Amino acid sequence: MRIHLTSIFVDDQRAALAFYTDVLGFTKRHDVPIGHDSWLTVVSPDSPDGPELLLEPSSHPAVQPFRDALVEDGIPLCQFAVDDVAVEYDRLLGKGVTFTLPPTDIGSAVMAVFDDTCGNLIQIIAAKAGTGDE
Amino acid sequence: MFRALDDETRRLILDELSSRDGQTLFEICATLATRHGLGSSRQAVSQHLGVLESAGLVVTERRGRSKFHYFSSEPLAAITRRWPVVEKGNTS
Numbered sequence: 001m002r003i004h005l006t007s008i009f010v011d012d013q014r015a016a017l018a019f020y021t022d023v024l025g026f027t028k029r030h031d032v033p034i035g036h037d038s039w040l041t042v043v044s045p046d047s048p049d050g051p052e053l054l055l056e057p058s059s060h061p062a063v064q065p066f067r068d069a070l071v072e073d074g075i076p077l078c079q080f081a082v083d084d085v086a087v088e089y090d091r092l093l094g095k096g097v098t099f100t101l102p103p104t105d106i107g108s109a110v111m112a113v114f115d116d117t118c119g120n121l122i123q124i125i126a127a128k129a130g131t132g133d134e
Numbered sequence: 135m136f137r138a139l140d141d142e143t144r145r146l147i148l149d150e151l152s153s154r155d156g157q158t159l160f161e162i163c164a165t166l167a168t169r170h171g172l173g174s175s176r177q178a179v180s181q182h183l184g185v186l187e188s189a190g191l192v193v194t195e196r197r198g199r200s201k202f203h204y205f206s207s208e209p210l211a212a213i214t215r216r217w218p219v220v221e222k223g224n225t226s
Contacts, residue, residue, distance in 0.1 A: 071199045073159040073176070073200075073201070074200050076160070100200050107168045113160070
């Protein structure tokens, strides 16, 4: 069994596609219209055949209270690996991204948390060399 | 306020906020776990923050959609107003 797709809820699929591609740097993999919405996925350009991230409409009534509670407490819903958190932090700040947690050393790794403008907090993390975690 | 301070986890929370002010619950839990090896649940930490907030030692502020916690030293200043700190050693 393999994890080939995971999903996050987004308020607006087109705005989400713009943020996840233009700002974060992912590439669009699937964009298949289904009714008013789309089966919309992105992948990392580093692994185009790797796991896809589904940008799923957040229209179910349970989604908003769930996400609002997580965001209020600063809890990220999804995590992406980066080579250097400080470099990504500077790059994303330059693109106007808001962080709820600046780069923070947690011993075995450095992490940071930003707002994806689509209703979610996202954690980026880089394991430190020699911690055997990567 | 004295009751709020009479707990090691709550004192550690104030230590962390005084070294980096303005933290979310997520960040406070992460630093307690990684720097101090505390395995308190988010719910427990949230309750500790409630006690500190009631005592006026922590204030919260919303920025965007998230809630950030700040250390407030005002209740501690009330102690030194009642019992002023006298510097000893310089007098002969």
